[in-house]
Amino acid sequence: MREPKQEESTAGLGEARTVGNPRPAPAEGERPTEHTPPASGSGGFHVAPGHALAGRYTVLDVLGQGGMGVVLAAYDARLDRRVALKLVRSREADGGGDGLAQVRMVREAQSMARLNHPHVVSVYDAGTLEDGSVFIAMEYVQGQTLRSWCQHTPPRHWREVIGAYLDAGRGLAAAHAAGLVHRDFKPDNVLVGEDGRVRVTDFGLARAGSAPGDTARPVTAIPASALQAPLTLPGSVLGTPAYMAPELLQGQTANVCSDVYAFCASLHEALHGRVPFPMDSMASILRLKEGQPPVPPEDSQVPAWVSRAISQGLHPDPMQRPGSLEQVLRRLEDDPEARRRTWLRMGGLAVSVALLAGLAVWTWGRQQGPGCESLERRLEGVWDAPVKARVTRAMEATGLPYAKDTARRVERLLDGYTQAWVKQRVEVCQETAAHPAAPRSQSLALLREACLERRRSQLQAFTGLLGRGPDPELVDKAVPVAQALPPLEYCADVQALLAAVPPPEDPQVRARVEALQARVEPLAVLLSAGKYEEGLVLSEQLLPQVEPVGHAPLNARTLLLRARLQEGAGDYKGSENTVLRAISEAARGRDAVLAAQAWNLRLLLVGIRQARPKDAEVLAPMVETVVELAGDEATRADSLQVRGRLLDNVGQFEQAREHYERVLSLRERLHGKSHLQVALALTDLGNVLRRMGRLAEAKERLERALAIQQDTVGPTHVTVAQSLATLGIVFTGLGQFEEARARHERALDIMEKALGPDHPQTATLLAELGNVLQDLGRYEEARARHERALAILEKALGPEHPNVSKVLTSLGIALAGLGRYEDARLRFERALAIQEKTFGPEHLDVAVVLVNVGGVLADLGRYEEARARLERALGVLEKVLGPQHPALSIPLTLLGRALTHLGRYEEAQRRLERALALQQQPEEHAGLAEPLTGLGLLQLARGRPAAAVPLLERASRLAPEEAATETRFVLARALWESKQDRPRALELATRAQKDWQRRGNAPRLAEVSQWLASRR
Structure with a gap:
């Protein structure tokens, strides 16, 4: 007759998890660019401001109209943000057609949604409206088209134009890397935001790229009758003729080479004010197959090397064009003037600097003259007043409730x-000036200068990332990334600098290495900021440039950063392959610290990400040895954290605790006691203490972590919400349910305001709050929370995700509390099937669900089935947690009660006494109430009601007020049957009757009502 509840958070929902990305919020006062070039006609649309579309989008304004449809500014009520809404009227809606408009629109949404790149417009949603028209909801961009941007007055310099097209080209190249072909690249389909960021859009004609020999159905060729027609041919040609490669106009299939042509045609027009070939008709376009490369205007200021790069991409024969857009971009980046400047700089260094760590790219510092005070100017454009203002605007434009506070915190950190x-x-500059003839001092000064400049490169990458536009994900991570910038103290550590791998001796190679290092450093910022896909694109561009230089330490660092980005993106196998290459290069370059970091990542990938504990067990001693040889404290702390989590995962909690304690000590020594890395170590330590049943210690560690986070990132940050939820679990374990409820409600409020009501992280906190409401006996409220959480997670993660099973378990407990035992059993069985399929039959989470299945089977009177499930659960838990873990008291208590109903009293006694012993602590607590109640029921079953009374009196005192109903009723029965205090027995039973009536538990209400009726 148990009251179902979840005493421990072993079901896994106890720990707040990060699922998915925060949503962007609307920016006040923004006016987006026109995503479609203005044209006459609206395609039949008459949508007024205030009109609602698709049940969630409120029209704000018309941004642009064209032959195929209209683009609107709209407000997305579901995700609380502005979007650009593109509508296309389907031919079916007008009484005919073949549905191509709908197909193309859906293709656009699918194509763009597959891309996650800073130079590609983001797509959020797509669907069909009631009238049959199709819509795409996409990123709301404030700015103008690239065509409008290039038509600026006064005219833009050719270098500025090429810079914008290089960004657009990177976005288009990212599409190619994802297997997509745009098919309609032109300046009208590229946006330039007010933040200066260039984005490619309108992938409506995009499709999966085809390899040579592709048998896909080609585009229909232009009919002969159309050859003399004007250029505007709506519906006849898929694309814009002025930018289409000749082969497309003759019906061949689009591919990367045709996109290369379109890119070069667009750039030619931007630089020279006209398209590459004079065109009045389709026939003139087709004749270009027989023509010569385009000739730039005589008065053009564009250098010949640029025109050559463009002409190669405009070759009539696609086989003669560059095979990829990256080749075109490299040629446009290869400025001979810049190369001459680099050559002169390297030549001067070769003559004037013959020191171990001579660094060509920073010789300017020694040419500044007598004063070193002007060095502050090195931060212009990196962190100065305009950059600060741009960063603050970008953060506040996200609309996140804590954006302004985060911007202030980031500013304080970066100012320091x-x-x-x-x-x-300045110290380095003054040291150099004071000891001009001291080779060792000069060499050390140059090493310090190189170290500081690498730090500046990372800082510049970070501030550039923050200031490029509204990004809620960046706001969430801004403070942690700022704290994670490489410490400047290292640049003043003589021993560390002299122990580092020296740069190449050859001055030309050395200059190339240092220049590439400045380009590699932003990868670390993108990694810290969680911009994994963007970092992977950049690393893919950098590796072909880094590897030929042959400097092993630089190659190893680039590979390691790429491996970490792959791990962050979830490509664990790819990351493992890359990290093996990094290990080899680090060894070849004699970089012990980098080698240790790479080995540590491999251990994480093998043991935790890919769940290969036996392989990890073999690797761990090797990793420990390599880390010790490196002698780097930060790397040692990271390694201890990974090994602690490995031990934690396999239930070796005491060993894990020892590792986490060492991590905490190291990080406090490295960062002080108020750093987010210290808070992370405290959280790991608090969680393992919780799992060990040492709840008071866990509470102290987690409250310390929460205080650091609140002070560092602010009280309304999502990280704070996650920590509040974890702390709430500990209060639940301590039986302080109102304290737990308050933490969970505050966490939920923060998360809903930050991420919205339908975010998976919000669902997780809803379920946590539901668990606490169950412990308070508020089962109907709990059921509502769990039903809502389940709907969110099933939609976001799919019906068979492990997190769905955890909410199903909690929902089952709520239903059991309402007396709906069969409904509860069905939820538990579904959860069990998901867990077994995901983790196998002997996983901790499987055992937790088995405990609940056993409990509800007992409630249904199916005691033998209950016993079998509980025995199996107990076996798994003993194997995973060990025989002395307090969590074992739950299945032991339920098993003892099932055995009692089966008349197996001796076995029941042993199980219940063991459950009671596992809960014993110096002070009495709520965890003792359940096994004491079970022992009381056993004495009643044996016909010993007098012996049951003291057990049940003690249980009644310890049980939380809202969770003691069953204990009171069992005590009433014992008092009545022992004839000790029958008036009190009736009082206790009446109180239980009212409680079960209030909670809506019909079976328990019927039981107690029948008992009372027979005794009055």
Whole structure:
């Protein structure tokens, strides 16, 4: 007769998890660019501001109209943000057609949604409206088209134009890397935001790229009758003729080479004010197959090397064009003037600097003259007033409730960082000036200068990332990334600098290495900021440039950063392959610290990400040895954290605790006691203490972690919400349910405001709150929370995701609390099937669900089935947690009660006494109430009601007020049957009757009502 509840958070929902990305919020006062070039006609649309579409989009304004449809500014009520809504009227809606418009629109949404790149417009949603028209909801961009941007007055310099097209080309190249062909690239389909970021859009004609020999159905060729027609041919040709490759106009299939042509045609027009070939008709376009490369205007200021790069991409024969857009971009980046400047700089260094760590790219510092104070100017454009203003605007434009506070915190952190940077940079300059003839001092000064400049490169990458536009994900991670910037103290550590791998001796190679290092450093910022896909694109571009230089340490660092980005993106196998290459290169370059970091990542990938504990067990001693040889404290702390989590995962909690304690000590020594890395170590430590049943210690560690986070990122940050939820679990374990409820409600409020009501993280916190409401006996409220959480997670993650099974378990407990035992059993059985399919039959989470299945089977009177399930659960838990874990008291208690109903009293006694012993602590607590109640029921079953009374009196005192109903009723029965205090027995039973009536538990209400009726 148990009251179902979840005493421990072993079901896994106890720990707040990060699922998915935060949503962007609307920016006040924005006016987006026209996503479609203006044209006459609206395609039949008459949508007024205020009109609602698709049940969630409120029209704000018309942004642009064209032959195929209209683009609207709209407000997305579901995700609380502005979007650009593109509508296309289907031919079916007008009484005919073949549905191509709908197909193309859906293809556009699918194509763009597959891309996650800073130079590609993001797509959020797509669907069909009631009238049959199709819509796409996409990123709301404030700015103008690339065509409008290029038509600026006064005219833009050719270098500025090429810079914008290089960004657009990177977005288009990312599409190609994803297997997509745009098919309609032109300046009208590229947007330039007010933040300066260039984005490619309108992938409506995109499709999966085809390899040579592709048998896909080609585009229909232009009919002969159309050859003399004007250029505007709506519906006849898929694309814009002025930018289409000749082969497309003759019906061949589009591919990367045709996109290369379109890109080069667009750039030619932007630089010279006209398209590559004079065109009045389709026939003139087709004749270009027989023509010569386009000739730039005589007065053009564009250098010949640029025109050559463009002409190669405009070759009539696609086999003669560059095979990829990356080749075109490299040629446009290969400025001979810049190469000459680099050559002169390297030549001067070769003559004037013959020192171990001579760094060509920073010789300017020694040419500044007598004063070193001007070095502060090195931070112009990196962290100065305009950059600060741009970063603040970008953050606040996300609309996140804590954006303004986060911007202030980031500004304080970066102000301190840059002040320390300038101080050290001036010291280096003064040291160089004071000891011009001291080779060792000069060499050390150059090493310090190189170290500081690498730090500046990372800082510049970070501030550039923050200031490029509204990005809620970046706001969430801004403070942690700022704290994670490489410490400047290292640049003043003589021993560390001299122990580092020296740069190449050849001055030309050395200059190339240092220049590439400055380009590699932004990968670390993208990694810290969670921009994994963007970082992977950049690393793929950098590796072909880094590898030919042959400098093993630089190659190893680039490979390691790529491996970490792959791990962040979930490509664990790819990451493992890359990290093996990084290990080899680090060894070849004699970089012990980098080698240790790479081995540590491999252990994480093998043991945790890919769940290969036996392989990890073999690797761990090797990793420990390599880390010790490296002698780097930060790397040692990271390694201890990974090994602690490995031990934690396999239930070796005491060993895991020892590792986490060492991590905490190291990080406090490295960062002080108020750093987010310290909070992370405290959280790991608190969670393992919770799993060990040491709840008071866990509470102390987790409250310390929460205090650090609130002070560092602010009280309304999503990280704070996650920590509040974890702390709430500990209060639940301590039986302090109102304290737990308050933490969970505050966490939920933060998360809903930050991420919205339908985000998976919000669902997780809803389920946690539901668990606490169950412990308070508020089962109907709990059921509502769990039903809502389940709907969110099933939609976001799919019906068979492990997180769905955890909410199913919690929902089953709520239903059991309402007396709906069969409904509860069905939820438990579904959860069990998901867990067994995901983790196998002997996983901890499987055992937790088995405990609940056993409990509800007992409630249904199916005691033998209940016993079998509980025995199996107990076996798994003993194997995973060990025989002395307090969590074992739950299945032991339920098993003892099932055995009692089966008349197996001796076995029941042993199980219940063991459950009671596992819960014993120096002070009495709520966890003792369940096994004491079970022992009381056993004494009643044996006909010993007097012996049951003291057990049940003690249980009644310990049980939380809202969770003691069953204990009171069992005590009433014992008092009545022992004839000790029958008036009190009736009082207790009446109180239980009212409780079960209030909670809506019909079976329990019927039982107690029948008992009372027979005794009055």
